[in-house]
Amino acid sequence: MKRLQLHRWSSSVLSPRARTGSRVQQHLHSGVRHQSTASPLQSEASSQEEPFLEEAPVDEGLARHIRSIRFKRPEIQYPSPPVEAARSSAKLAALHARLYLPSRLPLETLARTLVDASADPNPHFNNESLVTLGHDLLTYYTSEHLLCTYPRLPLAVIFSSMYAYAGPKSLAAMAKEWGVEAATLPGGRLTQFRRIDPGAEVPGSAEKREPRQQMGRKIFYDNEYGDAPSGPVDRNAGVSAEQASSDFVRAVMGAIYLHAGRPAAKRFFEQHFLSRQLNISSLFSFSQPARDLNRLCARENFEQPVAKIISETGRRSRSPVFVIGIFSGQDKLGEGAGSSLFEGRERAAVAALKGWYLYSPLSVRVPSSMEEEGAAPWKPVHVDLGEVIV
Template sequence: MKRLQLQRWSSTVLSPRARTVNRLHQHLYSASLRHQSTAAPLQSEPQDASIGTNFEDPEVMRQVRSAHKRKSQLQYPSPPVEAATNSAKLAALHARLYLPSRLPVQTLARTLVDASADPNADFNNESLATLGHDLLTYYTSEYLLCKYPRLPLTVIFAAMYAYVGPKTLAAMAKEWGVDLAAAPGGEVDPGYLQFRRVDPGTDVNAATDDVKTPRPYANAAKWRKTVTSKIFYDDEFGDPIKGASAPGEGVTAEQASATFVRALMGSVYLHAGRPAAKRFFEQHILSRSLNISDLFNFSQPARDLARLCARENFEKPVAKITSETGRLSRHPVFVVGIFSGQDQLGEGAGASLLEARERAALSALKGWYLYSPLNVRVPSSMEEDGASPWEPAHVDLGEVIT
């Protein structure tokens, strides 16, 4: 009944050209129903003489092609490759990040498609993210190990997480102006980050308690807090290795944003080479300010300092008061220095002698572990053209195991 009413209304109200376009849309709709089992879009416009359409009319053909294109895009889980050249958001992102000209916008559009949105490995960013993840962790770890060779392992993990952790990468994507798509689809602008969101009420931290360990070492989770277990059974940030999400499951916005930044790093490396990737890393990762001294957390600094001095064959550390004020007042201040023979290792101030001594020992430990050699070079610098001969980097004995 509704179809008869629509035909009657179109025959009485619409113009001849509008009636022709309406009949074309009906024909395309019926054709899409006949071919809905196929994934490929229609390759040519329908040529049916019974429609009575004037194909020489450019306005009619423009409307037919636009309708055909919209119906074809709905068949894809992500935007088609040719849509990247017409996206203003994609071109703006390419120019905003000052990406190399050799990086095409089609690849940039692929970095914005998460594997949860499009499971096809030829169109999502999973492979690019794997390469970018390895490059980011490699460049970050070599920088930290060469610049601060005495850092404890836990501090290295914390520093790497601060530089290339998922929260940092998600914040970078937000600072770059990357918008999130409400839902993935072929009709979405390629400039949006597309991913399938997790269902409401899902516990996203449920998988973080599982530790991937080989079957002969099933009890490794009980002793994974040791340094050796951290190296073999943890990820690059010192956390337990998370299990891979099942196909078709959604991801959080933080995970999708971090994957996009890793995929962008991998795409820069593939299209522009190592120098461009290293420059991209320095401009967007190492340029962020990080105070390494705030990452230390010693429970007993005085004991750790005594063990360090014993290992390095230094004289036993002795705490001495260098100055004080207001001892008998309500707010006294004591300044204590830690000395090893005639050398002062650290100094600290506090409201009590015990507090000042702990702060002085903490200052001495930070002064030791934050040592940085002059003219720091990383191994990846040898890949540059005209690099000077390599000089071995300083390798320390390691932290004091307590």
């Protein structure tokens, strides 16, 4: 009978603490760093035990430094997994291939994008700097796409479109679609962060701030989504799963820009963000569409709009239908159907306003296209006078 090779399966019967201790690799910031693949709960349970020190061929000065930290400050623990562990992670490699990331983006950086600042406060190992860069890139690419594709959009619709494309809820849903789960367990393809306590107030939330009603004040004082900016976030108190997941997507965008350059970042944005369908016409909300249409025609020197009945049926029945058209001279601006003449006129006015605001040029060029090699000379894009009613 062949003897069993215990070293191949013995790790599956060990206790969680024993299995974790066998994988611990401690490294310092200058060269090697003390890091653990154990979960925060396991780390707290074993904080009283002597940390494991892997034998490595290091010089005597570095070994003394390791021993000094090991015995003088045993409470120091780094929740981030070792940097070298990213190369042997099959889940990271699968995530890299699934997102079709450029080959110049190493797995070590991809693993760093999963580490939130609430889990590891060291800026050299968390994704805080990558999040800042990725947020600026997403905001720039999204805003130039909206302003150049739909130059007549009202400001409120632009804010809503920005939030739909690159808002925290959309980014968190995108991270979930990518197969990245949010958990406090480090390593693999899990977003590592310190979860906020249930029922606690989200740090830096703007719920207590009174929203501004005037759009002009939103431009100068609010963020890119038209929301009041939140204060500094205390990462030590923890973050929500939505915030950690959205920061991961921003960090991936920043990492691609740093390692693969602007063309790869722009291609990643087009494939994963602009490819999503957004029905911008559903974001409009008019309180008095007939009045807005009258003022628009007066500003553009059009003839005053006139509502006319195109067709009707069942006027004396319980469910009549009236098809109303809005005409400016011989041109029909919009058409709508309703159960009354007033409802049909309002819907026709809304259709006319949407036809004006949703205008899009035939050939759209964005300013970032001038950074490409061999780009054609720049032609100014259409700049509209803006919305009529603010």
